[in-house]
Ligand SMILES: *[C@@H]1O[C@H](CO)[C@@H](O)[C@H](O)[C@H]1NC(C)=O
Ligand SMILES: *[C@@H]1O[C@H](CO)[C@@H](O)[C@H](O)[C@H]1NC(C)=O
Ligand SMILES: *[C@@H]1O[C@H](CO)[C@@H](O)[C@H](O)[C@H]1NC(C)=O
Ligand SMILES: *[C@@H]1O[C@H](CO)[C@@H](O)[C@H](O)[C@H]1NC(C)=O
């Protein structure tokens with residue numbers, strides 16, 4: 149850029165301080181590192197030409213097989229006594245073409261009741277059942293697939309390393325990869341009715357339910373240590389509610405998944421609820437389930453009065469079966485996005501805190517427990533405008549504070565939330581005491597940054613007017629959210645969706661999180677859907693340099709946050725280890741592997757190698 153140069157300066161002392169400072173300057177980029185004098189001239193000569201270029205061929209190194217096992221709780225047999233006795237049964241798969249309907253109508257939880265749940269969900273055109281119906285045995289990844297790709301010409305040149313114990317892994321969620329949605333006893337969830345509004349169907353996705361061994365094998369072959377996934381509540385408890393029978397096939401399946409992750413030398417981490425709320429909580433009218441909520445994007449039914457007990461009961465069933473082998477538990481994924489109203493937020497807080505107390509106090513779990521939060525960090529459009537700075541702080545505190553204030557500080561909801569959501573459920577001193585300290589770290593999904601200003605430029609009052617008015621188009625955050633900086637530039641290189649490459653803002657964001665909630669931070673998900681990738685030739689999809697830039701620049705700024713800003717970052721999980729179903733879309737490719745939608749074949753992308761190499765070169769296990 150000629151004429152002007154932007155310098156980024158981090159201010160970590162005050163929460164409302166803006167992070168970006170524009171310093172007007174002239175002339176081209178300075179090169180203080182260069183020693184050549186301006187008056188030296190090149191000398192020219194002839195040599196004999198040869199095609200030979202020297203390069204090193206390197207192969208990815210698999211994670212070593214485990215030499216010892218770590219346990220995080222007593223074995224399932226002993227933990228079973230912590231919950232009421234369960235009954236176990238199986239239901240098999242739903243066949244919408246069945247000619248003889250189930251006749252066990254007297255059994256509340258029989259095959260007929262189970263089938264009725266699918267008929268009620270009524271997924272449209274339910275014909276795509278995938279190409280697999282049993283678990284595929286894994287095959288070793290051929291070494292030809294593990295050759296590192298050509299490096300990008302420009303890359304990080306830092307000398308930092310990751311601190312001891314830094315967790316590097318990949319993450320995913322059940323409904324986005326499993327497929328087999330009506331098989332082995334699973335009942336419908338919110339995800340199975342999201343497909344109603346004519347979006348690409350979710351029934352097949354990556355068939356990970358049968359392909360998990362190969363998927364795990366492929367990630368292990370790349371040398372990644374941590375494997376984070378979510379379990380489907382409706383596979384564990386098809387009837388969702390406390391006291392209903394446990395699905396033996398669901399328990400067996402996730403036991404196999406966990407055991408195979410460990411067998412391959414990796415560490416399993418589980419999310420209990422990643423958007424796939426059982427349909428039971430939506431009552432009799434599914435149209436209402438699709439109505440826009442007051443707060444998030446989708447109504448996740450957390451406000452249902454039966455939800456908290458049911459969630460806690462489900463968590464207890466899952467934990468008593470799996471906790472001996474699971475290193476980290478996430479209760480909720482991005483709960484704000486699926487919160488309907490104030491009661492939803494309160495129910496999530498309560499249910500989460502109850503699970504935490506069960507895990508630590510009763511089950512005596514030695515693993516970690518947290519939540520994964522969403523928020524694309526809001527930065528003030530003009531850092532010199534107090535109204536823009538106020539707007540950014542309003543935006544960030546609204547998205548994180550309702551959960552993080554009580555959980556990390558034992559403090560009430562933030563004002564931004566209280567003045568906007570008029571039906572918020574007040575937190576009593578007893579609530580705050582019970583919720584305080586119920587997460588071991590702060591899980592954040594910091595995909596990108598976003599530019600924030602008040603609805604009316606320069607007018608803080610316009611934020612407050614919106615907060616008072618349920619009809620305002622700017623709700624719920626009551627700000628004008630854009631992607632261009634004050635000079636009209638996009639804030640970073642654009643992806644297929646809302647994600648822009650914004651590494652320097654990530655560094656500020658980590659400071660914001662650490663200094664506000666005073667807890668270690670894990671990047672629980674982050675990733676980049678390259679623009680138009682789905683339309684490219686396979687070979688072009690595989691050489692995904694923009695995604696490498698995203699990952700390497702983000703991780704470079706994480707290192708600066710750790711070493712230069714004193715921010716405690718303890719883990720990073722790439723979303724996702726393969727392209728998947730992005731809530732109605734197969735074209736938003738967030739993966740570091742491709743998936744052939746006909747054959748289900750996976751292929752490593754360049755960014756997968758680049759990210760792993762970056763991490764390993766800096767000491768990550
Ligand atoms: C229900 O159907 C099964 C086979 O479809 C049959 O064996 C059984 O006798 C039936 N039970 C009743 C009560 O009709
Ligand atoms: C139901 O029958 C139709 C027509 O034969 C077939 O195309 C479809 O795959 C079947 N659906 C399932 C889920 O078996
Ligand atoms: C179901 O199939 C019919 C006929 O092929 C098609 O018109 C309709 O759009 C499909 N519905 C959905 C939700 O995919
Ligand atoms: C809440 O969930 C229960 C299932 O536990 C359901 O029977 C009820 O209809 C739901 N309430 C609403 C308002 O949807």
Ligand SMILES: *[C@@H]1O[C@H](CO)[C@@H](O)[C@H](O)[C@H]1NC(C)=O
Nearest residue numbers: 432433434435436437438439
């Ligand atoms: C379901 O809810 C929608 C939206 O509130 C409403 O329009 C519709 O009449 C309801 N249907 C039934 C059967 O109650």
Ligand SMILES: *[C@@H]1O[C@H](CO)[C@@H](O)[C@H](O)[C@H]1NC(C)=O
Nearest residue numbers: 556557558559580581584585
């Ligand atoms: C929350 O817990 C922490 C750690 O135990 C404690 O220092 C803090 O005072 C508590 N906060 C409140 C508001 O009680």
Ligand SMILES: *[C@@H]1O[C@H](CO)[C@@H](O)[C@H](O)[C@H]1NC(C)=O
Nearest residue numbers: 529601603604628629630632
């Ligand atoms: C939001 O701000 C941008 C400038 O960043 C402006 O162009 C746009 O008109 C504003 N949007 C609304 C709806 O006020």
Ligand SMILES: *[C@@H]1O[C@H](CO)[C@@H](O)[C@H](O)[C@H]1NC(C)=O
Nearest residue numbers: 685686744745746747748749
């Ligand atoms: C998927 O695999 C099939 C069969 O090998 C092949 O014909 C097709 O081109 C592949 N699709 C892509 C996008 O590579």
